[in-house]
Amino acid sequence: MSKQGIILLNLGSPDSTDVSDVRRYLREFLMDERVLDAPYPVRWFVVNCMILPQRPKQSAEAYASIWREEGSPLILISEAQRRLLAERLEIPVALGMRYGNPSTRSALQELLDQGVDDLFIMPMYPHYAMSSYETAVVHLMEAVRELKPDLKTTLLPPYYQEPDYIEALVESARPALEKGDFDQLVFSFHGIPQRHLIKGDPSHKHCLQTPDCCNTCHPAHGTCYRHQCAMTVEKFVLTMGLPKEKYRMTFQSRLGRDPWLQPYTDKTLEKLPESGHKRVKVMCPAFTADCLETLEEIAGEGREIFLEAGGEDFEPIPCLNEHPKFIDFLESRVRAWQSGAYETAKATEPAYVAPMKGL
Known part of the structure; x- marks a missing residue:
């Protein structure tokens, strides 16, 4: 008989x-061709000669501002998610990180050592992007x-628009939103370069080239990060009952000079007070666990930008983290897999996940 196992994947x-x-971490991250999608010689020069001489010290200070006594918030929260899910199951659950430790390879080996020959892969990314889910x-x-x-x-x-994922988002945010003490709810998603959308579009003629492309039905939506983010917001506000004038969608974390998805979160937070929106709450649905981008970039830098611009009240809403509804969601997907709801694939199949093929 086969032995089942699960692997959770995060950044x-x-x-x-x-x-x-x-x-060391930044070098591994930025040398990924799906993060900096330039030819290897160009990527090597940019990373090693332009970024790594200065960026590690700045990033180390940012990490130090959010670091817990036990270690990285992302790793600790992800391990808690793994443990809580494993407690509901009778099969092994491992945690692997795309960069750093625990590595994806070590997590896979851990499962193989236990005799696993039937693996369910659970990327902790609700939305498809080549620089997160795909890589x-x-x-x-x-x-x-x-x-x-x-x-x-x-x-x-x-699973960006799955009803129980949306329900988990709503229930995790409800304590902060049900009081109604805010002028704007900002949905801040991690940004990606605009060129990534075009690369992920099988037609290369729809994303960012067709008017209202995110709301015009097209096969590109299967790998379109911007469309999927917009659908998460649409489903959330419909479930929560938020009027259109009470929320907006933005994108954070730019790198380099090329245009990224807009509007930018930092620029939006800077302008909101002058338009009379002085009480703001921010949530980051692209992340299932709080990390540097949510704890330092939003709760730290974002708050500072907003208050210095004249804002009066700024509240970051935690990610799903260990919320029971999110663990319910994860468990439900495992049960669906065990009942045969998802198609299987072999490691020898090159089209397993490869929107970059032929680009």
């Missing part, structure tokens, strides 16, 4: 706030091909 974190550890899955499948090419694998698709 990762440096091993510590030491500059050397942060530099995490492709990286895992490379390890599968090396360690056990005949491993049976099944992938959880992006």
Whole structure:
């Protein structure tokens, strides 16, 4: 009989706030061709000659501002999610990070050592982007091909508009929103370069090129991060009953000079007070666990930007983290997999997750 196992995938974190550890982490992260999608020589020069000489020290200070006594918030929260899910199941659950530790390869090996030959892959990304969901899955499948090419694998698709994911988001945010003491709810999603949308569009003629492309039905939506973010917001506000004038969607975390998805979160927070929106709450649905981008960039820098611009009240809403409704969601997807609801794929199939193919 086969033995089932589960692997949760997330982005990762440096091993510590030491500059050397942060530099090592940033090098692995930024040299990923799905993050900086330039030819290798260009990517190598940009990372090693333009970014790494200065950025690690700045990033180390940012990580130090959110670091817990036990370690990285992202790793600790992700491990708690893994443990809570495992407590509801009778099969092993491992946690792997795309960059840093615990590595994806070590998590896979942990499961293989327990005899797992039927694997359910659960990316902790609700939305599809080649720099998050795609790279995490492709990286895992490379390890599968090396360690056990005949491993049976099944992938959880992006769940950006699944009703129980939306319900988990709503219930986690409800304590902050039901009081109604805010002028604007800002949905801040992690940004990506605009060119990534075009690369992920199989037609190369729809995303950012068709008027109202996110709301015009097209096959590109299956891998369109912007469309999927917009659908999450649409489903959330419909469920929560928020009027259109009470919310907006923005994108954070730019890198480089090329245009990224807009509007930008920091620029929006800077302008909101002058338009009379002085009480703001911010939530980050692209993240299922609080991390540097939510705790330092939004709760720290975002708050400072907003208050210095004349804002009066700023409240960041925590990510899903260990919320029972989110663990319910994860468990429900495992049960669906066990009942045969998802298609399986082999590690030898090159089209397993490969929107970059042929680009």
